[in-house]
Amino acid sequence: MRVLLSTYGSRGDVEPLVGLAVRLRELGAEVRMCAPPDEDFRQRLADVDVPLVPVGWSARELTRSAPPPSSLPERAAQLIATQFDVITAAAQGCDVLVATGMLPAAAGALSVAERLGIRSVSVVFQQLDLPSPHHSPLAYPGRPYPPEITDNRVLWDLNAESANVLFGDALNTSRASAGLPPVDDVRGYVLGEHPWLATDPVLDPWLPPAGIEPVQTGAWFLPDERPLPADLVTFLDAGAEPVYVGFGSMPMHAAADVAQVAVDAIRAHGRRAVVKRGWADLDLIYKRDDCLFVDEVNHQVLFGRAAAVVHHGGAGTTTTATRSGAPQVVVPQAADQPYWAGRVAALGVGVAHDGPKPTFESLSAALTTVLAPEARARAAAVAATVRTDGATAAAKLLLDSR
Template sequence: MRVVLATYGSRGDVQPLAGLAVRLRELGAQVRVCAPPDEEFAAQLDAVGVEMVPTGLSVRSLVTGPPPASSELPRRAADLVAQFYDAVSAGAGPGDAVVATGLFPAAAGARSAAEKLGLRYAYLALQPTVLPSPHHPPFQYPGRPYPPEVTDNAELWALNVGTMNALFGEAVNGHRVSVGLPPVDNVRDHVLTARPWLATDPVLDPWRQAPGLDVVQTGAWILPDERPLPADLVAFLDAGEPPVYVGFGSMPMRGAQDVAEVAVAAVRAQGRRVVIARGWAELGHGDGRDDCFVVGEVNQQALFGRVAAAVHHGGAGTTTTATRAGAPQVVVPQIVDQPYWAGRVAALGVGVAHDGATPTMESLSAALGEALTPEVRARAAAVAGTVRTDGTAVAADLLLRPGA
């Protein structure tokens, strides 16, 4: 059996697909991953022996470069639809299956390719707030606010249909017509389907079923990382008490040098050493003191087991990794689903949700002070043992045994 996995997004979108790809390959399936052409994604997939089909433009260059003009967005959406349609279609055939996630136009292109070729298709949510539910509101796209007088979540999701049609309907339906498919009235529900998959841990993310959706929560899709930590990092870790990790992944963190300085000062105020992850914001700290260590790409699964706490942006993958490791967390949410994960970390008692996206030395130090208490550490250690690790096995079973 052949399976095509498709995403357009950052590492948090690509790595879960790599985890599923490895599991599927172990079970004898042939797997291709359609993903952005960034070198780091290609290297990650190559390291685990998974074929990558570079699709679209570099995500890192888009995230860290100047924001696009609003007038460019319709064209970019149309390009993504067509690019992922072509990438998924290439080499696919009867009996194959398609799983798509990432930016909506990319998933829409994959959905159309599956429909055109008669392939099985599943939409994958890597976080719950993208799925319609009366228990949370939809994401507000820039320039598309919902009426302030509407506060009922069900009503907001009904309005969201119009928002998604306005943003993506022309791109999706224009391409569908061009390849001989009929247009659809509701592009959102067409792409998400009535039975989407949700690759999150049920303890960290307790999904409550919603009318009209039969969500299949598989557990988080984890790619085991066996890489050793760099020798100089190990020497730093061995040289003193566990440090605090600070990293913001793919977030550009405008004014990044200030963020690094604030973070280091906040950690030092708690009497701790610090490991700074450069990330896409290119964080660094140059005062030369030996209580600060800067790392690039590193095995977070190994590192988080050796830190006193992790300060991060609240991406689904980083939050899950820190929770699995039993590391107390301070989440400084930036966009989209990150406030949700910050709230879950706080609700579980495994860390603290920072108030706002731009920390000061005082606010971050205060949050760290709470996260570093023995009570939070004990709670984080207890919850760590409850996180499921079989998400890719569940998803592989769904793909290889459709009636499962």
Template sequence: MRVLLSVYDSRGGVEPLAGLAVRLRELGAQVRVCAPPDEEFAKRLAGMGVQMAPVGPALRSLATGARPPGAAGFQQISAELVAAHFDTLAEAADECDVMLATGVLPAVASARSVADKLGIPYVYACYQAVTLPSPHHPPAARPFRPLPAEVSDHLALWDLDAQSANALFAEAINTHRAAIGLSPVDNIRDYAFTGRPWLAADPILGLWQEPADLEVVQTGAWLLPDERPLPPEVQAFLDAGTPPVYVGFGSMPTTGSHEMARAAIEAIRAHGHRALLSRGWADLALIDDQDDCLAVGEANHQALFRRVAAVVHHGGAGTTTTATWAGVPQVVVPQQTVDQTYFASRVAELGIGIAHDGPTPTTQSLSAALTAALTPEVRVRAAAVAATIRTDGATVAAKLLFDVADHAAGRQRPLHS
């Protein structure tokens, strides 16, 4: 079986797909991953032996570089992303038996369009329940399309969200569909998501609530044991003293990163701990040359988180799952997306950490959060929840993809819902 996995997302979105690719390959599939051409993504996939086809502009350059201003600039970038996906995926998916897509909406809508044109089955997957329409939670506002404050009914808000998605992306999607002989789509979001999306989240962290109109398939998170050794300087730092507190915001290009680093280091020192800063896309840096702090780049989070006293992070799906799996207390400082706020609330509800109030911690606010997180009760609870995390999600999803492809081959038509 030949599989195309398409992702246009940050590192937290690429990593699970790489895990799925490895499990598919173990089951005998030939796998190709379409992903942004960022060097760190390409290096990680190559290190796992996964073939990659770059698509679209580098995500880090979009997140941290200069952008065209306003709504017009956003739609220009979106249109370029759609064009890149129609072109790249049409070639990458040639002779494939099934396609799975995740990431931003214009990219996945483009992916399904290509799958339709080629006549191959398509699956949409996401890493958090809150991005799927449900009566139990509201949508996040889309760029330049605020939700009306006077509307509180969740389903009404999801209807407005579908309208916003059309306003932002339908013209570009339908223009390219027409160019390859496909009819226009009148609901871009629901078309991309399908009626049977996959939820690649652990049921403890990312539970899906019924009833809802969607038939959601929850596979569990797509985890893959990471056997990479820690960098020598990190290993030496860990061995030289008591467990440090880790601070990192992943692929979030936070503003005021110097002030955030200072607040974090001062709060951690106030608790008598050493600090380990992950530079990430925020470019966190040390504030002095004392030997109780270390700044690091790429590192194996699975190994690292098991060696620290607590993890201070942004609440991305990947980081939250890895920290929970490691059984370490967490302080979640959500930055700018609804899924990060959601995972912060789940960490607090589960009793395995603290949800920081607001995206910009001060020394005082972070010190208070660490006081609450670094208690014996939270440590015990974190260890207990870690034991419940499913580790077979990628294998479950890989086998399901084989089933989708086999079913479609028997019917000789795509299976979308």
């Protein structure tokens, strides 16, 4: 069986597909992936011997450039057209396509599968992409919801309207060129009736009824067997457990100030710090030997050796930290991150920081909570309940439903 995995987004959109790809291959499938052309994605896929078919612009450069919201329809049109070009070639000979990532990219990929007569599955990595009366939708840039509207059902209707306004013309132009009929509900077309929800049911419980019935597989992870860099191992072995700080793919403004604030707060608690540079390029002007800056490392191992994890609240980082049993301080920056911060707080495994930019006082207070022994005990108890077989379950489901 030949499977094409398609995504466009940040590391959080690519990494889960890496786990699925490896599990599919172990079950005898042939797998390739369409993803942004960023070098770190190329290297990650090369590490697991999964062919990459590059599509679109660099996700990192797009994030850093922060284009204005008014350019979203134009960028979506370009991305959809690129999906039709690239995926049409990449999907030749494939039996099934798995689509995720930004909505217009997924819409383009699924349209190609429809044109080629290939079975397709739509996947999301957090439930805020799925309509439900139990939560409100995320707003598109430049299209905020009226503050007086609080009914989630109405907000979801507005969300569908925004998707159609932003992406409908571009999608239907490409579909018409491919001989496909128009789509009048872009979001509904992408999700269908039974999208896959690749999240952990403890960390991200789905509450019916909602008018849509997702297939929740558990989060897709691959056990990371990469050794930690030698300098990091030496640092970890030289003293008590440090506090980890990292903001993943988020290009935080005033990054140097954020790094300094975090390290100062950690030092005030008598702890050492490990700081991941990430896409924000976190750094300090003046360094001391109680702080180590790292690039890409094995989070699964590192978080298990951390006293606490301070992060931005991406779905993958939140799940990895929860699985590790390390208490968390989540400093959400945008999108779904406030949701994950709220889930961490609700489960009692950490603190949801109020606002995207921590101060010395706010971070010190959060660290006081998560560095307490009872916080570690609670985090360890919840970690034992998190599923570890999500990618395997999804791979079997995909192959068994032929």
